[in-house]
Amino acid sequence: MPQFDPEISRMVVVEEDQAQISACLQRLMADSGASYSMVIDRAGQILASESDEVRPEMVHLGALIANTYASTQEMARILKEDGFKTLFQEGMKEKIFTETVRGRWLLVVIFDKQSQVGMVKVLARRSSAVLANILDLVERRSTEVNSPRFRQVGKATIDTIDLLFKDDGCSDDE
Amino acid sequence: MALINVAAREIHGKIVYYGPGLSGKTTNLQYIHSRIPSNTKGELLSIETETERTLFFDFLPIDLGKVHGFTIRFHLYTVPGQVLYERTRVAVLNGADGVVFVADASRDRLPDNLQSLRELAQNLTAQGKRFLDYPLVMQYNKMDLPQGLPTPVLDRYINTVKVPRFEASAITGKGVFETLRAISKLVVNKL
Structure with a gap:
């Protein structure tokens, strides 16, 4: 099963990367008629998303899909398979197709009955290949980025952590 | 693996609460969820069995707000503690930036704690992490008993x-x- 590179403790996505990923997702949506697409990492964090409308529930969906995918990789291991490369969920209104990108990221496409499953699968596979090249570069560059800016953000974040995570919390119910 | 999205001005980190069954991992997340302001948290998602034991994981996204123009987000997860779900724990642990090991301080649970901790070390090592350098804290829960x-x-x-x-x-x-x-601080220090 592909794993995270332990030497890379972070992935840094800059504007140029984001633009390339978004362009790929937009093309996929336009060609397939899908309503939503996103790229998530294996931790379920959204790297980029494109949508016809704002869908805040996608944070939870990302977590569920990433963990479901990780779970299927464990199934594959038990069955002595190399891995399962896709996931597919079919609902009455919407369908979700997930394709792995290099086994390290996931391309998620949400579509309705206007789109054909076969078409979505073919186009997602093609997009996955394009995204793989982009994300390989992003990953390689992430090891080289050592910006003092991030250290500054880290220092300020620690102050925020102290403020927000007080011993009794700070519920707005009080 | 922490995700720094410069384009979207976001930083994400994943923290997993690990430990033996019934040690209080879900209770930690429930308490956090009940005490932090609603504008900083998402819905607490729990996938549990009919007897309210964790089947897959609990998930709580927390938003620390903006720091130097970056929105800081932590995703908190628990693993299912029951021995049967060992492979599910491996799946949930994937990509974690830090782990809280929740031990049950009860006298009769010491062997369970040790077994769970050994398993955690094995799983992290299998994922290519160096256990001794890994962001890890321990919580001795149920000290009031x-x-x-x-x-x-x-x-x-x-x-x-x-x-x-x-x-x-x-x-x-x-x-x-x-x-x-x-x-959280250990994870942020790894940025």
């Missing part, structure tokens, strides 16, 4: 790697935020 082992004993048996550890009673909230603060 009369059958709880004293802290020095727990230190001697469970915390042999000498990571930060906190006494807690997750059901009352004691030690919950102290633990969260500690692991």
